[in-house]
Amino acid sequence: MRHFICAFLFSFTTKLVWGQCSVNIRTDLTSPEPIFFKGNSLWYPDNGSLRWAAGETTDVSCGSGALNGYGVSYASITCISGTTFLINGASVDSTALVCSQRPLGEISIMRKWCSEWM
Numbered sequence: 001m002r003h004f005i006c007a008f009l010f011s012f013t014t015k016l017v018w019g020q021c022s023v024n025i026r027t028d029l030t031s032p033e034p035i036f037f038k039g040n041s042l043w044y045p046d047n048g049s050l051r052w053a054a055g056e057t058t059d060v061s062c063g064s065g066a067l068n069g070y071g072v073s074y075a076s077i078t079c080i081s082g083t084t085f086l087i088n089g090a091s092v093d094s095t096a097l098v099c100s101q102r103p104l105g106e107i108s109i110m111r112k113w114c115s116e117w118m
Helices: 001-015
Strands: 021-024 034-040 049-052 059-061 074-081 084-087 092-093
Touching: 021 074
Parallel strands: none
Antiparallel strands: 021 049, 034 059, 059 074, 074 084, 084 092
């Protein structure tokens, strides 16, 4: 009986996550990797990984560089499953999301909270 319950729980939990995407920023990306955005905000990893629901779309940017193979600096990607995404109608692995150069950032000291700008 215990084996049946364990098998059922394993089957049930794997069905809950099937179709989701998860990218470990240390092992599932190739340098120079793009910057990921969720909505209009920089997306920070949770325990080293970014996670999407199946069909969820997010944006990536290479700053002043270009996304290799696409010739654009900014693109939308849609989760298919695991580390596979849809970009411009093509299915790609997260390791193929590579910038032509490392995206650079800039820090500006402002006298307002970010929420006051919106």
